[in-house]
Amino acid sequence: MARIGVFICHCGENIARNVDVDRVAEAAAQIPGVAHAESYRYMCSDPGQRKIREAIVAQGLTGIVVAACSPHMHENTFQNAVEGAGLNRYLCEMANLREHCSWVHSDREEATSKALELIAIMVEKVKRNQPLAPIRVPMTKRALVIGGGIAGIQAALDIANAGRDVVLVEREPSIGGHMAQLSETFPTLDCSQCIMTPRMVEVKNHPRIQLYTYAEVEAVDGYVGNFTVTIRRRARSVDESKCTGCGACTQRCPQKKIASEFDAGMGQRPAIFIPFAQAVPNLPVIDRTRCTMFLKGKCGLCAKACPAGCIDYEQTDTLVTEEVGAIVMATGFDVQPPTLYPEYGSDPDIINGLQFERLLSASGPTAGEPRRPSNGEVPRSVVFVACAGSRDPARGVPYCSSICCMYTAKHALLYKHKVHDGQAYVFYMDIRAAGKNYDAFVHRVIAEEGAQYLRGRVSRIYRDGDQLVVRGADTLSGTALTIRADLVVLATAVTPRPGSDALAQKLSVPYDAFGFASEAHPKLRPVETNTAGVFLAGTCQAPRDIPDTVAQAGGCAAKVLALFSADQLEREPVVSRVNEATCVACFDCERVCPFHAPEHRELRNRAGDLLRVVSHINEGVCAGCGLCVVTCRSHSIDLAGFSDEQTFAEIGALAPF
Amino acid sequence: MSVAFYPGCSLHGTGNDYAQSAHAVCQRLGLDLTELEGWTCCGSTPAHNTSALLSVALSAQNLRLASDQQRDSLVVACAACFNRLRSARHEMAHDEVLRGRVEHVLEAPAPLDVRVDHLLELLLDTYGLDALAARVRRPLTGLKVACYYGCLLVRPPEVMAFDDAEHPTSMDRVLAACGAETVDWPGKTECCGANLSLSRSDIVVSLVDRLLDQAKRAGADVVAVACPLCQANLDVRQTDVTAQTGHRYDLPAVYFTQLVGLALGAGADELGLDKSFVDSRPTLAGWLS
Ligand SMILES: Cc1cc2nc3c(=O)[nH]c(=O)nc-3n(C[C@H](O)[C@H](O)[C@H](O)COP(=O)(O)OP(=O)(O)OC[C@H]3O[C@@H](n4cnc5c(N)ncnc54)[C@H](O)[C@@H]3O)c2cc1C
Ligand code: SF4
Ligand code: SF4
Numbered sequence: 006m007a008r009i010g011v012f013i014c015h016c017g018e019n020i021a022r023n024v025d026v027d028r029v030a031e032a033a034a035q036i037p038g039v040a041h042a043e044s045y046r047y048m049c050s051d052p053g054q055r056k057i058r059e060a061i062v063a064q065g066l067t068g069i070v071v072a073a074c075s076p077h078m079h080e081n082t083f084q085n086a087v088e089g090a091g092l093n094r095y096l097c098e099m100a101n102l103r104e105h106c107s108w109v110h111s112d113r114e115e116a117t118s119k120a121l122e123l124i125a126i127m128v129e130k131v132k133r134n135q136p137l138a139p140i141r142v143p144m145t146k147r148a149l150v151i152g153g154g155i156a157g158i159q160a161a162l163d164i165a166n167a168g169r170d171v172v173l174v175e176r177e178p179s180i181g182g183h184m185a186q187l188s189e190t191f192p193t194l195d196c197s198q199c200i201m202t203p204r205m206v207e208v209k210n211h212p213r214i215q216l217y218t219y220a221e222v223e224a225v226d227g228y229v230g231n232f233t234v235t236i237r238r239r240a241r242s243v244d245e246s247k248c249t250g251c252g253a254c255t256q257r258c259p260q261k262k263i264a265s266e267f268d269a270g271m272g273q274r275p276a277i278f279i280p281f282a283q284a285v286p287n288l289p290v291i292d293r294t295r296c297t298m299f300l301k302g303k304c305g306l307c308a309k310a311c312p313a314g315c316i317d318y319e320q321t322d323t324l325v326t327e328e329v330g331a332i333v334m335a336t337g338f339d340v341q342p343p344t345l346y347p348e349y350g351s352d353p354d355i356i357n358g359l360q361f362e363r364l365l366s367a368s369g370p371t372a373g374e375p376r377r378p379s380n381g382e383v384p385r386s387v388v389f390v391a392c393a394g395s396r397d398p399a400r401g402v403p404y405c406s407s408i409c410c411m412y413t414a415k416h417a418l419l420y421k422h423k424v425h426d427g428q429a430y431v432f433y434m435d436i437r438a439a440g441k442n443y444d445a446f447v448h449r450v451i452a453e454e455g456a457q458y459l460r461g462r463v464s465r466i467y468r469d470g471d472q473l474v475v476r477g478a479d480t481l482s483g484t485a486l487t488i489r490a491d492l493v494v495l496a497t498a499v500t501p502r503p504g505s506d507a508l509a510q511k512l513s514v515p516y517d518a519f520g521f522a523s524e525a526h527p528k529l530r531p532v533e534t535n536t537a538g539v540f541l542a543g544t545c546q547a548p549r550d551i552p553d554t555v556a557q558a559g560g561c562a563a564k565v566l567a568l569f570s571a572d573q574l575e576r577e578p579v580v581s582r583v584n585e586a587t588c589v590a591c592f593d594c595e596r597v598c599p600f601h602a603p604e605h606r607e608l609r610n611r612a613g614d615l616l617r618v619v620s621h622i623n624e625g626v627c628a629g630c631g632l633c634v635v636t637c638r639s640h641s642i643d644l645a646g647f648s649d650e651q652t653f654a655e656i657g658a659l660a661p662f
Numbered sequence: 663m664s665v666a667f668y669p670g671c672s673l674h675g676t677g678n679d680y681a682q683s684a685h686a687v688c689q690r691l692g693l694d695l696t697e698l699e700g701w702t703c704c705g706s707t708p709a710h711n712t713s714a715l716l717s718v719a720l721s722a723q724n725l726r727l728a729s730d731q732q733r734d735s736l737v738v739a740c741a742a743c744f745n746r747l748r749s750a751r752h753e754m755a756h757d758e759v760l761r762g763r764v765e766h767v768l769e770a771p772a773p774l775d776v777r778v779d780h781l782l783e784l785l786l787d788t789y790g791l792d793a794l795a796a797r798v799r800r801p802l803t804g805l806k807v808a809c810y811y812g813c814l815l816v817r818p819p820e821v822m823a824f825d826d827a828e829h830p831t832s833m834d835r836v837l838a839a840c841g842a843e844t845v846d847w848p849g850k851t852e853c854c855g856a857n858l859s860l861s862r863s864d865i866v867v868s869l870v871d872r873l874l875d876q877a878k879r880a881g882a883d884v885v886a887v888a889c890p891l892c893q894a895n896l897d898v899r900q901t902d903v904t905a906q907t908g909h910r911y912d913l914p915a916v917y918f919t920q921l922v923g924l925a926l927g928a929g930a931d932e933l934g935l936d937k938s939f940v941d942s943r944p945t946l947a948g949w950l951s
Contacts, residue, residue, distance in 0.1 A: 348829040
């Protein structure tokens with residue numbers, strides 16, 4: 006005989022304002038099978054939870070319905086409370102009287118009767134709930150980090166320093182990402198290279214980090230705790246084991262005029278190159294799309310120049326397989342090229358923020374002196390344009406890129422520090438400087454450095470002789486402006502790295518319309534994804550600056566380490582199960598499952614003869630979404646805790662009302 | 663597709679060289695440009711300055727005529743009429759209440775079945791650049807043209823949906839197909855002052871001065887326009903510009919149809935080249951037979 010307890014929460018006034026909670030409690034007590042019903046101001050508080058525990062013990066309750074907020078908010082809280090009183094945690098259900106009722110209705114009478122219906126539904130469900138036990142799966146305590154920017158580096162170091170092995174995969178020939186390209190960083194103006202390169206070296210020397218550069222994740226199989234990852238190591242055409250990084254090869258290469266990726270096109274590199282002086286690993290790579298040997302079949306100058314005989318034009322890609330238990334995606338961002346708006350034209354003296362960083366960087370092509378790409382002269386007047394593509398739903402991206410207000414202020418300041426008599430103008434929409442000490446930084450740039458901030462948009466940029474003419478509006482004074490500039494720096498929009506959507510698909514991680522990977526919950530699970538065991542660090546999830554990136558990467562490391570802290574993996578038992586007797590082996594479930602949980606299971610008799618092949622859902626992988634349940638044409642799949650029987654009973658509960 | 667031509671008041675008056683050249687072009691290309699029977703004023707600026715309903719209803723009345731005459735599209739040459747007609751259609755499609763009021767005034771259902779196309783769109787999309795290029799008899803090789811779109815053709819972008827509002831290239835592409843060299847210049851979509859020409863000619867003079875200066879600096883031999891008011895401002899005001907600023911440009915402002923017509927082999931009189939204040943014939947002499 007079911008003895009259900011119903012606990013109705015006022016949620017302060019959130020629920021009680023629109024729902025007559027006392028009347029609901031009285032009526033709920035009359036539902037068949039309900040042995041106890043009461044209401045309380047804050048059910049989730051300690052006294053509230055105590056009420057539940059005491060009632061379970063005193064009244065011998067067999068199931069609990071907490072009528073309160075969304076289960077996303079507090080299901081775990083109440084399950085723990087129920088468990089504390091000796092009842093299985095899966096015998097506790099929530100009826101959502103807040104988001105689904107009081108918050109969305111204004112008529113108190115109607116809301117009250119709806120609240121009672123929601124409770125009746127859950128009472129019928131919980132009567133049929135089965136006690137469930139968590140699923141335990143074995144686990145490989147080794148993490149894969151994809152992307153070697155500051156996010157990936159931080160996550161890898163944090164995990165490795167806590168004593169767990171890490172595999173770090175970086176697509177480019179060197180780790181470092183964008184941070185290695187930056188000059189000095191806001192708001193403290195510490196030199197980016199000086200804080201970045203020691204960490205890169207630490208990664209390389211760490212005994213617990215296996216680093217693969219110039220490599221990409223080809224395939225991901227398995228599930229949390231038990232991923233098998235295939236990594237493609239692209240051919241460097243250089244024997245890593247012999248190369249000393251002397252650079253003799255790069256000196257001899259006849260192809261000297263290739264736009265350098267590291268210098269964002271502001272400098273040039275040969276076909277065989279070390280991306281930058283502090284690269285990790287400090288090894289050259291041949292760009293086969295530009296190398297004379299690969300294009301014309303002859304040259305070989307670098308092979309002749311190399312004293313160690315490392316150059317290997319025949320080298321091929323290799324595939325390696327790694328077993329890991331958790332994955333951190335840290336594939337970072339890109340900035341758009343400065344050519345989005347045709348009315349700005351394309352002119353060598355119109356560049357984007359990243360290119361300006363290279364012109365400001367001591368390691369850059371101008372040794373840190375800002376110079377005009379067109380003629381190499383020092384610009385006497387520079388116009389910075391913020392939101393040059395961001396917050397423009399019509400032509401660019403609708404979101405705020407969140408870092409450009411700050412780096413633009415930094416650019417204006419660094420420019421003034423280097424060109425004392427130069428004038429910096431900044432066109433902006435509004436200034437978003439929400440970080441610690443950020444607003445003060447921007448004000449310093451305006452007040453002390455004399456950067457002229459102009460609130461408005463730039464309508465057109467065109468060349469007039471040796472200079473650029475920038476036409477725009479100053480909406481504060483209501484005037485149209487014409488400014489002559491030597492250099493224009495556009496703060497173009499931050500977008501995810503190309504290919505990060507394809508990687509997200511391999512990892513079964515959803516991503517938004519722009520390609521940024523989606524977290525499981527924007528507030529409560531910001532580094533987790535909907536795929537168990539896969540975490541997000543840095544700008545692959547959303548535009549952000551270095552402090553936030555590092556904090557988030559640390560958060561990822563903590564989650565990975567928490568996962569690895571148990572010997573076995575415990576998972577929610579809300580998973581699908583196949584009735585092998587009725588399964589007709591159509592494998593529609595396999596086709597619809599986004600997590601690749603259904604497997605083929607062979608049924609054999611005692612003699613070992615194959616009888617049939619049926620579907621079997623891997624509990625370690627199943628996310629309990631229920632897609633297979635509704636797809637299965639022979640009704641052979643049920644989701645634990647959400648069986649057909651329960652669902653129909655829930656619907657039936659509405660009949661008497 | 664069956665089209666009707668909506669000339670609008672200007673093209674029957676001061677801008678009749680635009681009408682003449684448009685007809686000359688279409689006739690040579692075999693495009694039917696029969697005028698809409700019984701057309702009336704689109705309402706222009708005065709109507710939408712006075713009454714939102716009137717301005718939509720006047721344009722809607724012309725769309726209704728086109729619908730009654732079983733036309734799929736109303737082809738417009740004047741940028742201002744084009745703007746009014748497309749806006750009226752847009753507003754009726756997006757504002758149910760307004761649509762109801764217009765239907766009440768028209769005593770007929772809102773004529774949303776008729777499209778509104780600009781002559782440039784007709785040449786680009788219906789006729790096609792390749793077909794146009796194939797008909798060129800006197801390529802405008804060597805002629806440097808600054809294509810001027812002004813405001814009304816392209817703005818507001820949500821309503822007009824004409825090309826790229828900030829950097830249109832339709833006219834450039836049409837004239838390039840005729841062999842002309844179109845210059846990249848910053849004035850494309852700047853305002854010419856429009857009908858401030860009468861009330862605040864000082865503003866028009868300064869705007870026109872800047873436009874002509876920019877076109878000249880970009881190396882243009884002529885400015886091509888798609889609006890009778892733009893043409894008037896850029897052409898007629900040049901003497902005032904010289905008087906007030908001392909800048910002398912002698913830069914002809916011609917309709918793009920006059921240049922296309924030239925390339926297709928039409929003569930100066932047929933194209934109405936004699937109608938403007940700054941005579942374009944000396945500049946275009948090389949292409950006039
Ligand atoms: C112009 C400019 C100035 C800035 N200035 C500042 C500043 O002053 N202060 C500040 O706090 N922040 C600044 N930032 C922001 C800062 O650059 C970022 O917050 C930071 O670099 C983000 O690091 P990340 O690791 O997330 O991404 P990234 O630096 O982009 O690193 C991602 C890494 O992943 C690799 N990768 C990508 N895809 C794959 C793949 N499929 N497989 C393997 N590897 C892959 C990439 O090669 C790269 O190495 C600035 C940004 C810009 C554009
Ligand atoms: S073989 Fe290729 S990389 Fe080597 S020197 Fe020649 S062009 Fe450069
Ligand atoms: S951070 Fe500033 S400049 Fe960048 S998109 Fe946001 S508001 Fe615009």
